[in-house]
Amino acid sequence: MPALYHWEPNTFYLKPLIALHEKGVRFSSHYIDPTATAFDIRPDCLDASIEVLNNPEREGPMLIESGEVICGSFFMLEFIADFYPGPELAPRDPMLYYRIQEIGQTLGVQLATLVGPLGCERYLLPKLRKRDAVQLNAALSAMEPVERRHVWQAVLDLEGNTQEFARLHSKLAGSLQEIESLLDASDWLVGEDYSIADIEVFSMIHSLPVLTPELLHPGCTPKIVSFLQRMQSRPAVRAALAMSRTGHPERCFVPGIEPSRWLGL
Amino acid sequence: MMAPERPVLYHWEPNSNPGKAMLILAEKGIDYEGHYVDLLAMEQHRPEYLALNPRGTIPTLVHGQNILTESTPMMEYIDAAFPGPRFTPGNAIERWRMRWWMRFFDSYLAPAISMGGWKRFIGPAALERDIGDIEAAIDRIPLEARRSAWHKALHDDFSEAELSESQRRYRYGLYLLEAHLCRFPWIAGNDYSLGDMNGFTLGYAFPSVQPDYCNDCKTPRIMDWLRRICARPAVRKTWSLGRTHLASRLEAITVKPDADKEGI
Ligand SMILES: N[C@@H](CCC(=O)N[C@@H](CS)C(=O)NCC(=O)O)C(=O)O
Numbered sequence: 363m364p365a366l367y368h369w370e371p372n373t374f375y376l377k378p379l380i381a382l383h384e385k386g387v388r389f390s391s392h393y394i395d396p397t398a399t400a401f402d403i404r405p406d407c408l409d410a411s412i413e414v415l416n417n418p419e420r421e422g423p424m425l426i427e428s429g430e431v432i433c434g435s436f437f438m439l440e441f442i443a444d445f446y447p448g449p450e451l452a453p454r455d456p457m458l459y460y461r462i463q464e465i466g467q468t469l470g471v472q473l474a475t476l477v478g479p480l481g482c483e484r485y486l487l488p489k490l491r492k493r494d495a496v497q498l499n500a501a502l503s504a505m506e507p508v509e510r511r512h513v514w515q516a517v518l519d520l521e522g523n524t525q526e527f528a529r530l531h532s533k534l535a536g537s538l539q540e541i542e543s544l545l546d547a548s549d550w551l552v553g554e555d556y557s558i559a560d561i562e563v564f565s566m567i568h569s570l571p572v573l574t575p576e577l578l579h580p581g582c583t584p585k586i587v588s589f590l591q592r593m594q595s596r597p598a599v600r601a602a603l604a605m606s607r608t609g610h611p612e613r614c615f616v617p618g619i620e621p622s623r624w625l626g627l
Numbered sequence: 628m629m630a631p632e633r634p635v636l637y638h639w640e641p642n643s644n645p646g647k648a649m650l651i652l653a654e655k656g657i658d659y660e661g662h663y664v665d666l667l668a669m670e671q672h673r674p675e676y677l678a679l680n681p682r683g684t685i686p687t688l689v690h691g692q693n694i695l696t697e698s699t700p701m702m703e704y705i706d707a708a709f710p711g712p713r714f715t716p717g718n719a720i721e722r723w724r725m726r727w728w729m730r731f732f733d734s735y736l737a738p739a740i741s742m743g744g745w746k747r748f749i750g751p752a753a754l755e756r757d758i759g760d761i762e763a764a765i766d767r768i769p770l771e772a773r774r775s776a777w778h779k780a781l782h783d784d785f786s787e788a789e790l791s792e793s794q795r796r797y798r799y800g801l802y803l804l805e806a807h808l809c810r811f812p813w814i815a816g817n818d819y820s821l822g823d824m825n826g827f828t829l830g831y832a833f834p835s836v837q838p839d840y841c842n843d844c845k846t847p848r849i850m851d852w853l854r855r856i857c858a859r860p861a862v863r864k865t866w867s868l869g870r871t872h873l874a875s876r877l878e879a880i881t882v883k884p885d886a887d888k889e890g891i
Contacts, residue, residue: 430720437726445719456707457693463700471734508795 367392367424370614371602373477374422374435376565379605381439381558383598385448389425393607396421396616397486421510421618435565436466439558451558461552462559469540473566474618476534481573481615482517483527490518513617535577538586541567545585549592564593569612634705635660635689637679640873641865643737644698645686646828649868651702651821653861655711663870667749668756669777672767683769699729702821714824716815725815725822728807731800732825739796740829742785743836750780752871798840801833801849808848819856827856831866835879843883853880 366382366389368375382389425432425441432441440463443451453459490498502518505511520526541563544551551559568590570578580587593599603611636652636659638645652659664670664685672683680687680696688695690708695701706715716722758764761781768774779785804826807814814822830853833841843850856862857880866874 428720432720432723434727434730437723437730440726441719441723444722456704459707460693460695460697460700460704463703464697467697467700467730467733507799 364389365392365426366390367394367426368605369394369396369423369616370608370611371605372569372611372614373474373481373566373616374618376568376602376611377435377561378423378425378438378442379602380561380565380599381442381451382446383601384451384561384596385442385446387442387446387448391605397489397614421616436470436562439466439561443558451556451561453553453555453557455553458553458557462557465544465551465559466562469537470562470566472533472537473563476530476537477566477570477573478513478615478618479517479520480527480530480534481569481613482617483520484573484615485613486615487517487521491521510617517617531574531577534574538567538570538577538583541589542583542585545589549589560589560593564590564599568593569615572612632691633658633660634709635662637662637664637676637685637687637689639664639666639685640869640871641828642832642869642873643741643828644684646865647698647702647821647825648686648688648705649865650824650828650861651705651714653865654714654824654859655705655709657705657709657711661868663868665756667752667871669753669758669764669767672764672769677769681769683773699733699825702825706821714819714821716818716820721815721817721820725820728814728822729825731803732829735796736800736804737829739793739800740832740836742790742793743797745776745780746783746785746790748873750783753781797837801837801840801846804830805846805848808852813852823852823856827853827862831857831880832873832876834882835876838879850880857881 364382364387366378368379368391371379422433422435423438425438427441427445432438440452452462498518502511502514505514541551548554550556551563567578567586571587571590577583578586594603608614634652634657636648638649638661640646641649649661664676666685670676671680671685676687677683679689679694682696684696686696686698686701688701688705690704693704695704703715706713716725754761765774765777765781768777811817813819814826830849833846833849833853840846841849857877862877866877869875
């Protein structure tokens with residue numbers, strides 16, 4: 363039976379939860395809180411040590427299948443679609459498949475670099491602020507790999523930085539318009555059928571009606587609003603969201619490593 | 628398998644993103660119409676090209692009604708849509724590994740490597756071309772990230788911090804790749820795949836650009852991997868299409884450990 367290491371059903375962690383439920387795969391669920399382990403790595407704690415030692419990305423979900431550690435949430439979706447029997451989650455047509463991968467590589471990465479920091483600013487930063495500054499800095503400078511330290515530092519640096527906040531906000535508005543126009547032709551993002559592209563994008567934006575309601579509402583993104591409803595009515599999506607332990611998965615964010623060209627240096 | 632219509636590829640040097648599409652087409656033995664887009668003359672930002680690819684990046688593949696502009700997914704498309712040998716592994720775990728590594732090459736290693744290249748080669752070489760008013764040329768670039776890259780290259784405006792962080796990532800990437808090739812003969816596992824082609828369009832330059840960090844002593848697995856790929860006829864054929872000195876970097880791979888390292 364595959365094992366999934368995941369946190370609250372939001373952003374990166376939500377993707378494999380939905381896909382596994384869609385496929386009807388039985389899996390053992392291992393709940394990890396990356397905002398706790400990030401600052402408190404106990405080598406004797408199995409979850410923390412597996413996460414830290416085996417996940418090259420150090421954060422994000424991890425699926426153990428046939429002894430192999432599968433990581434990278436978009437590639438995990440492709441893997442789940444590919445490996446497990448059950449309903450088709452990805453088209454066989456090469457051009458439609460290209461479009462799914464294009465969404466993963468462009469829109470998916472963009473959303474991660476925007477939604478992550480904005481969510482962290484709202485919900486994680488106030489918690490970090492309550493911690494002892496000296497301890498926090500010590501934990502931060504011990505963080506590996508360096509890229510992960512950079513994205514966590516970037517969250518702390520968002521404090522009071524209205525210019526950067528506005529930049530993220532306006533880029534996110536652009537990404538949402540892109541999604542809105544992809545939904546022009548069909549109910550789903552790629553072709554006529556539901557696919558992992560929908561899971562990818564839904565997972566990244568389902569918190570936005572709460573986080574940035576001014577950017578996502580019937581007046582400005584009607585197609586996205588009904589897309590979210592369509593997604594939320596799927597039993598697999600409900601089952602995935604029901605795995606929340608806090609009752610508020612839409613408030614759970616962690617920076618996440620999404621290196622992009624020359625940026626984030 | 629769909630009817631193989633003759634594809635058209637807009638490419639630059641057999642290097643990085645354009646190189647990936649050129650190499651898979653050559654490996655599959657597909658006859659294609661190639662158009663060399665001169666990146667250094669900023670031809671990719673001209674209206675004719677933007678009409679095809681509004682992102683203004685190279686490569687672009689046109690196949691019948693389909694227009695593809697993301698090079699890594701493009702490789703998978705070419706492999707699936709055309710007849711010929713397959714370069715996508717037959718099992719799902721190897722396919723996952725191949726894709727994870729391609730993202731690592733695309734998003735981590737390539738940007739780290741490219742910063743030095745843009746500083747030392749692209750910026751100065753473009754300034755020798757007839758690009759007209761530099762600010763106007765930069766303003767025409769559609770993608771914000773590419774605009775900022777060109778601005779830095781044409782004004783030689785790279786900070787010490789970003790250059791040294793790029794170098795650190797380059798070397799860390801070499802370390803991870805060497806460790807990976809200790810576990811597996813090829814990127815995806817047991818067979819040569821799209822992952823190796825993707826990596827090779829960056830890797831062919833390792834020994835000449837980072838001779839102190841990529842050599843037979845420090846990274847024997849990477850050197851062996853590069854030599855195995857370099858021996859493939861499709862690689863020779865693809866690199867013969869290069870028009871700048873970049874393509875000559877292939878030769879540093881074949882230099883054997885005991886040979887004189889001067890002159891690389
Ligand atoms: N995501 C695109 C990126 C393509 C890309 O940026 N290509 C470079 C050449 S390696 C380019 O077009 N540079 C031209 C420019 O920045 O103007 C892909 O993977 O194909």
